[in-house]
Amino acid sequence: MHRLPEIDGGNLSLAQGEVQSAGAPQRRSVSDQEVDETLNAALRRIRPAATQICHEMRVGVCTWQFRVSSNRSMNASAGANGLIVVNRGIVEYAANEDEVAMVIAHEIGHQAADHVATGRRNQAVGALVGAVLLGALGTVASYNSGVNVTNSAARTGANIGGAVGRVSYSKEQEREADYIAALILYRSGIDPDKARGFLVTMARASGRKETGMLDSHPAGPERIAGWDQAVAEIRATNGRLPQRA
Numbered sequence: 001m002h003r004l005p006e007i008d009g010g011n012l013s014l015a016q017g018e019v020q021s022a023g024a025p026q027r028r029s030v031s032d033q034e035v036d037e038t039l040n041a042a043l044r045r046i047r048p049a050a051t052q053i054c055h056e057m058r059v060g061v062c063t064w065q066f067r068v069s070s071n072r073s074m075n076a077s078a079g080a081n082g083l084i085v086v087n088r089g090i091v092e093y094a095a096n097e098d099e100v101a102m103v104i105a106h107e108i109g110h111q112a113a114d115h116v117a118t119g120r121r122n123q124a125v126g127a128l129v130g131a132v133l134l135g136a137l138g139t140v141a142s143y144n145s146g147v148n149v150t151n152s153a154a155r156t157g158a159n160i161g162g163a164v165g166r167v168s169y170s171k172e173q174e175r176e177a178d179y180i181a182a183l184i185l186y187r188s189g190i191d192p193d194k195a196r197g198f199l200v201t202m203a204r205a206s207g208r209k210e211t212g213m214l215d216s217h218p219a220g221p222e223r224i225a226g227w228d229q230a231v232a233e234i235r236a237t238n239g240r241l242p243q244r245a
């Protein structure tokens, strides 16, 4: 874990006002080809700096496999073996390629900081909880029907619990992934201020409680304020990695 700047009250209230006055998130309609091209172009721009930063950090996974999901919700994820999945919804809602680059850089941040290993421990806990809950229901079913429902119900429960558990990174890990993302953009010559609009879009979407949005990522004014402070620090240090906590 790196030492990250404290969130300042002034930055937070600015971000709150900004989210409140922002318009509703706009979804564009994009062809499959445009989705692929945008993701590839964004990735090409950030990959060299991202790889360099990952090696400087020396803790996480620096060989990544990218997948596009046809899911239209505004989300992306980092999983085992360097897997990074970006929903097409990210491209549909992004105002420019810099915003898409930020989302990819954030997921790379989870990989580079080795959050996925912790996430997998969370997944094990989630799987256990799911199995216990649905296993109990299964017992009733098998009692009534006399067939072996318990096992399959417990298995289904384990899968559901696992799916929920898999995406639970801590708030601190999310902030660290954002910091690394800002650093990746900065070193790639992308202005972090141009990418930041996506955080406002996400905060706005999350405030409106639109379905399927960002169930796995915090999206609020705190995240925007944290981003601004990360960017200020990165500019002041000319793109150095922060010290370890």
Ligand SMILES: [Zn+2]
Pocket (backbone or CB within 6 Å): 106, 110, 169, 174, 177, 217
């Ligand atoms: Zn995240």
